[in-house]
Amino acid sequence: MSLTKPHRGLLLVLALLVILTLAACGPKSSGSIVEGKVNVVTTFYPIYEFAKEIGGEDANVINLLPVGVEPHDWTPRSQDIINTSKAQLFLYNGAGLEGWVPNFLKSLNSDSKAKAVEVSKGVDYIMTDEEDGHDHGGEEHAHEGEEHADEEHSEETGTDSLHTDPHTWVSPKSALVMAENIKESLQSVDPEHESGYEERYNKLAERLQALDSKFTTELAKLPNKEIVVSHQAFAYLARDYGLKQHAIMGLSPDAEPRGQDLLDLAALVKEEGIRYIFFEELVSDKLAKTLAGEAGVETMVLNPVEGLTTEQDKNGDNYFTLMEKNLQNLILALQ
Structure with a gap:
């Protein structure tokens, strides 16, 4: 069945409304x-x-x-x-x-x-x-x-x-x-x-x-320096405060690691005596938990402070509170 001009016009209007509605959602x-x-x-x-x-x-x-x-x-x-x-x-x-x-x-x-x-x-x-x-x-x-x-x-x-x-x-x-x-x-x-x-x-x-000074002082006291993180977001933190970062994924949290990479990381975790795999709240923790299970260790949050979760926003969290939590978690993990 062929559509008349009025019908085609109506369909076009409806299509535009759907697009605008979806964009607004x-x-x-x-x-x-x-x-x-x-x-x-x-x-x-x-x-x-x-x-x-x-x-x-x-x-x-x-x-x-x-x-x-x-x-x-x-x-x-x-x-x-x-x-x-x-x-x-x-x-x-x-x-x-x-x-x-x-x-x-x-x-x-x-x-x-x-x-x-x-x-x-x-x-x-x-x-x-x-x-x-x-x-x-x-x-x-x-x-x-x-x-x-x-x-x-x-x-x-x-x-x-x-x-x-x-x-x-x-x-x-x-x-x-x-x-x-x-x-x-x-x-x-x-x-x-x-x-x-x-x-x-x-x-x-x-x-x-003051935050910089606290990171410098507290992290210098710790015997361990190796951290395993979900995505490669902590290179500047690692460089400036004497840590070494091992990432499951690359610079983007969407990058999928190869199976061999996970096995190599699991071996490293066991060899170095690493006790925690760090994950972040705005992306899936599935791979971090998979690696932790493979290596027989626990998971913990290390926040790249790229944004706030809805809960953090409600709680009044900010760059400083999240970075303080990061420091406390690093202290716990690297003791």
Whole structure:
């Protein structure tokens, strides 16, 4: 049966309604544009928290990544493009974490004055031959800074297969660099409140320095240094505080390990006397529990602080409470 034009038109309208309804059902970002304030859009939780603390009453901060969502495979919605187009500042981690950023920035309204800032810039990046598993939207859209970092390192090592580890914020030392970048970006778009941003940044920096000092002191006392984690998110933490990370999966928590890799890790766990396999709450703990069962050990949380669970959000958890829990769990596991 052939459809008349009115029928075809009706079907098209219904199809569009279904698409729009499905899009509206997805998890939403936090907040909306506020007139008369500096509007700051952030890509995921740690940047959001630091921007909120430094911005204080002078800034309205909107986080794109919804509560309970893991950032590696998340992509923005149309409303996120609209909000960012109206904002003064767009803060993203960079180092390859948000592969969607180049195309996202191209999608902003032509009259948008949003300043995009890569807040991990200046961190001493860790390079790895592990696949990052992120969708970069094609090599031609790679971020210029990330591309340069990879090329520079490739020239030194003679290989073009290295990737930047993006998990910079998991070390308080790197978080300090990121916080300063956020402060300077706020001052650049809102010089009128420069002193307020400086004052609030100094308070945040003191807390990060205290956390850094605590990690340094407490972890130096421990006899064991080897940790086995679900995905390779703790290289900066390991480098800065004298630990050695063994990961079940690569830079992305979606990367599937080979069976032989799990057997090799199980052998390492037994050989080194490792008592715990660390997992994280925003991704499946199935592989961590499989390895723990194979090696005859227990599991424990080590949080990469990529986002909050719904429960953590309700409980008022933040970067500092989660990092303190990480430290206590590391102390317990490495004694």
